[in-house]
Amino acid sequence: MRIRHLEKILSSLFFLLLLGLLILQVFQGKSYRLQSQGNIIRLIPMPAPRGEISDRNGVLLADTHLTLDLALIPQETKNLNALVEKLSRILGVDRERMFQVYAKGLSAPFTPVPVVKDISKEMAISLEERRDLPGTVVMNTPHRRYLYGIETAHLLGRLGEIDPWELERLRPYGYKMKDLLGQGGIEESFDNYLRGEDGGVQLKVNNKGFKVETLGSRRPVKGKDLALTLDIRLQGFITSLLQGRPSAVCVMNPQTGEILALASSPSFDPNGDISPLLHSQERPFLNRVTQGLYPPGSTFKVAIAATALETRKIGEQTSFFCPGSLTLGKDQFDCWREGGHGEQRLIGALQHSCNVFFYHAGLLTGPDLIAEYARFFGFGEKSSLELPHEAKGFVPNSLWKRLAKRERWYDGETVNFAIGQGYLTVTPLQVLRMASAIATDGKLVDPYLVKRIGVLETKAGKTRHLPLSKKTLAAIQEGMFLVVNSDEGTGRYAAVPGLEIAGKTGTAQVHGKAPHAWFVGYSPSRDPRASLVVFMEHGGKGGLVASQIAASIFQKMKELELL
Amino acid sequence: MRKRDPLFWTVLLLCFLGLLSLYSASPDRSFSLRGNFALRQCLWMIVAFSLFWVTFSVDYKKFYDLAYLLYGMNVLLLVLVLLLGRATRLGAQRWLGVGPFAFQPSEFIKITLVLAAARFLSGKDLHACGWRTLLGAFLLAAFPALLILKEPHLGTSLILFPILLGMLYAANLRRDFFLWILFMALIVSPLGWFILKEYQKNRLLIFINPNLDPLGAGYSVIQSRISLGSGWLFGKGYLSGTQSQLNFLPERHTDFIFSVIGEEWGFLGTSFLIFLYLFLVKRGLAIAARAREAFAQLVVAGLTTLLAGHIFVNIAMTMGFLPVVGLPLPFLSYGGSWLTSCLISVALILNVGTEHSR
Numbered sequence: 017m018r019i020r021h022l023e024k025i026l027s028s029l030f031f032l033l034l035l036g037l038l039i040l041q042v043f044q045g046k047s048y049r050l051q052s053q054g055n056i057i058r059l060i061p062m063p064a065p066r067g068e069i070s071d072r073n074g075v076l077l078a079d080t081h082l083t084l085d086l087a088l089i090p091q092e093t094k095n096l097n098a099l100v101e102k103l104s105r106i107l108g109v110d111r112e113r114m115f116q117v118y119a120k121g122l123s124a125p126f127t128p129v130p131v132v133k134d135i136s137k138e139m140a141i142s143l144e145e146r147r148d149l150p151g152t153v154v155m156n157t158p159h160r161r162y163l164y165g166i167e168t169a170h171l172l173g174r175l176g177e178i179d180p181w182e183l184e185r186l187r188p189y190g191y192k193m194k195d196l197l198g199q200g201g202i203e204e205s206f207d208n209y210l211r212g213e214d215g216g217v218q219l220k221v222n223n224k225g226f227k228v229e230t231l232g233s234r235r236p237v238k239g240k241d242l243a244l245t246l247d248i249r250l251q252g253f254i255t256s257l258l259q260g261r262p263s264a265v266c267v268m269n270p271q272t273g274e275i276l277a278l279a280s281s282p283s284f285d286p287n288g289d290i291s292p293l294l295h296s297q298e299r300p301f302l303n304r305v306t307q308g309l310y311p312p313g314s315t316f317k318v319a320i321a322a323t324a325l326e327t328r329k330i331g332e333q334t335s336f337f338c339p340g341s342l343t344l345g346k347d348q349f350d351c352w353r354e355g356g357h358g359e360q361r362l363i364g365a366l367q368h369s370c371n372v373f374f375y376h377a378g379l380l381t382g383p384d385l386i387a388e389y390a391r392f393f394g395f396g397e398k399s400s401l402e403l404p405h406e407a408k409g410f411v412p413n414s415l416w417k418r419l420a421k422r423e424r425w426y427d428g429e430t431v432n433f434a435i436g437q438g439y440l441t442v443t444p445l446q447v448l449r450m451a452s453a454i455a456t457d458g459k460l461v462d463p464y465l466v467k468r469i470g471v472l473e474t475k476a477g478k479t480r481h482l483p484l485s486k487k488t489l490a491a492i493q494e495g496m497f498l499v500v501n502s503d504e505g506t507g508r509y510a511a512v513p514g515l516e517i518a519g520k521t522g523t524a525q526v527h528g529k530a531p532h533a534w535f536v537g538y539s540p541s542r543d544p545r546a547s548l549v550v551f552m553e554h555g556g557k558g559g560l561v562a563s564q565i566a567a568s569i570f571q572k573m574k575e576l577e578l579l
Numbered sequence: 580m581r582k583r584d585p586l587f588w589t590v591l592l593l594c595f596l597g598l599l600s601l602y603s604a605s606p607d608r609s610f611s612l613r614g615n616f617a618l619r620q621c622l623w624m625i626v627a628f629s630l631f632w633v634t635f636s637v638d639y640k641k642f643y644d645l646a647y648l649l650y651g652m653n654v655l656l657l658v659l660v661l662l663l664g665r666a667t668r669l670g671a672q673r674w675l676g677v678g679p680f681a682f683q684p685s686e687f688i689k690i691t692l693v694l695a696a697a698r699f700l701s702g703k704d705l706h707a708c709g710w711r712t713l714l715g716a717f718l719l720a721a722f723p724a725l726l727i728l729k730e731p732h733l734g735t736s737l738i739l740f741p742i743l744l745g746m747l748y749a750a751n752l753r754r755d756f757f758l759w760i761l762f763m764a765l766i767v768s769p770l771g772w773f774i775l776k777e778y779q780k781n782r783l784l785i786f787i788n789p790n791l792d793p794l795g796a797g798y799s800v801i802q803s804r805i806s807l808g809s810g811w812l813f814g815k816g817y818l819s820g821t822q823s824q825l826n827f828l829p830e831r832h833t834d835f836i837f838s839v840i841g842e843e844w845g846f847l848g849t850s851f852l853i854f855l856y857l858f859l860v861k862r863g864l865a866i867a868a869r870a871r872e873a874f875a876q877l878v879v880a881g882l883t884t885l886l887a888g889h890i891f892v893n894i895a896m897t898m899g900f901l902p903v904v905g906l907p908l909p910f911l912s913y914g915g916s917w918l919t920s921c922l923i924s925v926a927l928i929l930n931v932g933t934e935h936s937r
Contacts, residue, residue, distance in 0.1 A: 019868040019880060022749050023861060026887045030857045033891065034850060036898050040808050041846040048808025052842075055805065056821050222825040 057231065058219045060127075061192075064212030065158060067239030069172060069202060071248040072274075072467060077168050078203075082156045084140040087128035088118060093151030100131075102149065107132055107139070128153050160196075164248060166283040167255045170303040171246065171403070171465070173201025174286040190214075200301070202242065202465065204404045209469055212239030243468035245274035253572045254279045257565055262553035264304035264444045267569065270452030270538055270547040273461035273477040275401070276578065277569075280304040304551065306399075306406040309441040313524030313558065314369045314506075315534045316390075316436030318492060319450060320378055321362060323389035325488040329380040332491050335361045338372035342431065349375055349431050352523070366495025369506045369521060371435050378434025383425055386433055387413035392482050393450040393460065395442055400462045400477065409446055412439035437525060447536050448549035451520065454496065455538040455547055457489050458482040496520050497541050500563075507535060509563035512570045515579060516540040519566065521558035530554040535562035539570055539579055546570075546579055584932050586862040589855060590925050593910035594624065594918075596852070597836075601913055603818050604832040604839045616832045616913045623915035627922045634926035635933075642694055642927070643701075643874050650695035650719075656684035657726040664730075673730050685735045686916040688723045690924055692739055693881035695719055696746055701874040705750045713756060716743060733779055734904030738888055745884030746877050749867070786902035799835065800899045802827045807841035807849070807898060814845030832913040834905055837897045853894075856909075860887045866932040875931045882924040 040048070069078040086103070093099055100118070104111035114131050121129040135143075140154045160175050162168060175196040183191060189208070191197070198204035215236030220228045254265050258281040267277040282300045284293050293300050302308060324330045340356030342349045351357065351371040357364070365373035378386065390396065396411035412433070414425035432438035445463065453460040462477025496518040499507040506521045519537020526532060533555030538547035548569055550562040573579045598617045607614025612622075642649075656675060665674040665681055674681040696719050703712050720739045727736040744760070772780070789797035806822035815821065820842035822828045831839050841849045863883035870876045886909050893908040895901040907914055909921045
């Protein structure tokens with residue numbers, strides 16, 4: 017018999033097995049070991065609560081609140097159709113809609129997909145107690161909440177899902193897909209501090225994805241809380257005062273640069289759906305205080321006065337005659353008052369906002385000196401305020417004109433420049449800084465909004481000392497005081513009994529539309545504690561609407577004991 | 580005193596390793612019969628070793644006389660299974676209930692077929708025999724195979740033919756006949772495709788590409804390969820295999836017990852096991868070679884081929900080298916009927932062995 021042969025055949029089969037095992041267990045062992053680890057380890061992220069934002073008095077402006085959401089765990093739902101049917105009956109939600117939300121949110125089989133958001137606490141408890149809904153879970157989902165809605169919309173910004181290209185840039189800093197990212201305002205510029213560090217739990221799971229044990233966990237670290245320099249009472253008052261008209265108001269402590277209020281109107285509700293507003297003609301997302309670019313109008317006369325005095329083109333006693341207009345070649349440049357102001361010296365010219373006086377002063381000084389001093393005042397540059405996407409504005413000079421337009425600078429342009437018209441564009445914040453620098457005897461401060469990060473107080477902004485003599489400052493300060501505190505002052509409507517207010521009005525001409533109205537001022541006139549700017553887009557004469565609003569704000573600040 | 584054959588000690592060691600592995604593969608390790616497979620296998624061992632002793636004690640020549648009778652009775656039981664058998668949870672009807680017990684006649688047909696075929700072939704000179712003898716032997720296997728296929732139990736049905744082939748080979752069947760058999764098998768196998776049930780076809784397709792349906796039919800193979808491979812050289816340690824302990828490995832106490840061992844003991848454990856099995860087969864065939872009568876030689880050769888065939892197919896299946904056909908591993912896989920029939924086979928082999936040395 018061939019028993020020996022049979023033995024050889026069977027033995028060779030066994031050696032074949034041995035060879036197979038050698039390959040599988042020894043040569044490929046490492047990769048299979050990794051696969052087996054991948055089988056049993058799951059990472060479940062735990063999002064960090066975002067830091068809260070409060071105002072200078074500790075009033076909460078933005079916090080995180082939890083909603084109860086009903087979610088389905090894909091791998092644990094046995095019969096999805098029946099389950100959704102049942103849930104839609106219990107909760108009264110359309111089942112097609114539920115399916116859509118489910119399909120959209122599906123990511124991993126063990127990641128819960130929220131299908132019905134914000135259910136009541138009672139409903140959550142009763143759902144949790146039911147045993148006939150396998151695969152459902154009630155989740156606590158954190159939501160950002162802005163307690164003052166439209167009042168702080170531009171200041172705080174909002175949260176949005178991270179863009180793919182933004183993710184590319186921010187991935188090294190630990191950002192992930194679907195992370196929420198601050199968009200606009202403090203949320204954007206302080207995202208790093210506010211977001212905290214996400215934690216996570218590493219689970220050992222069995223074949224069904226059920227947790228067997230926790231391998232490790234890292235607690236999420238809450239983001240840093242921020243305290244702002246803002247006073248929400250004042251901010252709210254201003255918002256209601258503006259009534260949604262296109263306008264901007266900013267109130268600052270001119271000594272330190274603390275922003276007490278910063279309102280841009282119209283605004284939007286950061287808690288709601290903003291998509292219908294995206295193409296609105298009124299541009300509600302524009303922060304007019306820092307991003308709006310406008311001609312400063314007569315408020316710029318403050319800078320002209322400082323330049324002309326400091327460069328000794330005029331003296332305090334230099335006088336020009338105002339007949340109501342100035343003629344240069346064929347062109348006639350009007351003063352705002354038809355009959356003219358007659359003989360004017362600097363202080364009176366500021367008080368009455370006499371154009372003709374400043375035409376002369378401007379022509380004597382020339383555009384390049386005006387531009388140089390305008391830059392000293394902070395025009396044409398960002399202010400270092402912590403809000404993102406600030407506009408720089410534009411300060412022209414003769415060199416720019418020659419390079420950009422291939423033309424020489426004309427005197428007519430100097431005349432326009434001298435009353436804050438023409439190529440010059442500024443933001444309301446820049447105008448406020450200029451007035452504050454005059455108010456504080458030449459200290460140009462960097463405005464700031466964030467007072468405290470976590471427990472650390474931030475340093476006040478830098479201060480730049482402007483090359484202005486005491487004499488120059490005193491003259492301009494007196495002129496600005498008279499603007500508000502004299503019967504002929506253009507800003508007399510800004511006066512508030514019991515307060516010493518100084519200021520300057522402006523009416524910036526816009527081609528074919530009503531002019532922009534400006535008022536910039538400060539109080540008290542000696543050692544001021546507050547300065548403010550009011551800008552009304554197409555608001556008419558600055559002496560009227562803008563001054564009146566300024567008066568209301570000063571009045572309110574007095575009530576709030578901010579003055 | 581009888582001299583104990585080393586084959587006996589090998590089998591005892593294998594049974595002990597089986598209990599060890601079943602304990603690890605049990606979903607419940609407490610002292611309860613519900614989930615503790617090691618405990619249940621212990622009970623089966625009492626039955627199996629009793630029958631082992633009976634088979635060992637009886638003079639093996641008795642089996643020559645009873646061969647056809649036992650075969651006939653077993654075929655009858657297979658018919659009964661189809662008529663009034665118990666269905667498994669997967670729908671196959673393989674069990675016959677006797678009181679609280681249930682057993683699978685298909686496990687025993689492997690032995691009774693060997694006995695019947697051995698008696699059938701032992702009287703003939705296979706070197707000179709013609710087609711009629713071959714056809715007779717073929718029918719002996721084909722009849723129960725069809726009945727088992729009907730249950731359905733593809734693996735057991737098909738394994739009958741290699742067993743027969745092994746016996747024919749040992750019995751000096753002319754080599755050109757093997758070529759003819761191979762030729763016939765090649766012609767018949769495509770026809771076989773149409774007999775297969777849908778899930779059986781799936782298994783074959785999955786064998787070709789397990790990733791066709793990684794969570795469905797291909798799941799077991801993928802997980803089994805991960806279990807074996809992740810054991811690496813030294814294994815993850817007894818009771819510490821993540822694949823088996825966390826339920827990733829299906830049917831881990833029956834068809835895939837080898838993967839459990841591979842995961843927890845690594846290549847060291849599996850190669851040790853292979854050498855144990857190799858020793859068992861070599862020892863069995865050595866006994867066959869020394870037997871005096873043709874019947875005894877054929878019985879031992881057939882039974883050894885039976886064990887070797889199961890070992891090969893089962894292990895190759897866990898490695899993904901053969902399709903998942905549901906053949907258990909001798910002495911290790913859980914199952915009363917299977918354990919009993921394995922031990923009866925060994926008893927018959929030892930019986931012949933002791934007769935020889937007597």
